[in-house]
Amino acid sequence: MSTKTARWIFYIGTLISLALFLVLTVDTHRQIQTLTHADRLSEQVVAGKRVWQKYNCNDCHTILGFGSYYAPDMTKVYWRRGSEGIKAVIRSPETFTTWRKMPRLPLTDKELENLVAFLQWTSEIDNQGWPPQDQKLRAGAGQAVALGVSPGAALYQAKGCFACHRLYEAGGGAGPDLTHVGSRLSYETIERILTDPRSGNPEATMPTPPLSHEERYQVGHFLAGLK
């Protein structure tokens, strides 16, 4: 190959790469409002982002790819834990975390509400699969919600039951697997457990779920239907 040909390959190659880079950058910027649901950026979400910064969650966690790799990525944590689940981890990290330690941080109730709104917003960003999340958890959470297509299934996710109970291979192992709980327990029994986990078994360690009367009815019927 002559020097001249090599030079042309270099120039044309560089130009093509530059053109591609520019087109993709412009294209991303054109879509960013839609992908991030910028219209849902409420004041509460912005306040939540400030809470995230104030307590330096990035020191240990990543979000949208930024931060440290010591602790799990938080971009889609709302899928995994739901609002009550996130609050529970932050209020008493020692109950939910493993050998890796998460510190107990002194967030006020208001800060916690704002933070959850921020994490719910990030969970809805269409980040086209990046950073990658635990697909199994996602599948389980999605399946549970889709399965019921019921408010009970959505509450199961939002109220943090996944933190301790497995459902279709997703969720923690601190409590029994609930995938077929309906074939073991009647609606009445489940409702009683949800009202007071110690009603049948004084040794029970499950915390009393943060559910109203109406919500217990919905979650109870969702679980009783899992045969």
Ligand code: HEC
């Ligand atoms: C000093 C490091 C550290 C800081 C700072 C920290 N965390 Fe964590 N966090 C951890 C570790 C480690 C875990 C995972 C522990 C385990 O389960 O192994 C964790 C777990 C979590 C979980 C549950 C994870 C999941 O995938 O379900 C949530 C939610 C969470 N952290 C939120 C926060 C928020 C919000 C902040 C800031 C207010 C914060 N953390 C600050 C270390 C930290």
Ligand code: HEC
């Ligand atoms: C901190 C962990 C934890 C959380 C969060 C939790 N549970 Fe439990 N759950 C347990 C444990 C542990 C048991 C086993 C009995 C006991 O020790 O309380 C249990 C038992 C149960 C049972 C009886 C299952 C059986 O097969 O006997 C049901 C139903 C149940 N939980 C539903 C829920 C629902 C619904 C939620 C969310 C609103 C929830 N749990 C949140 C830990 C938890």
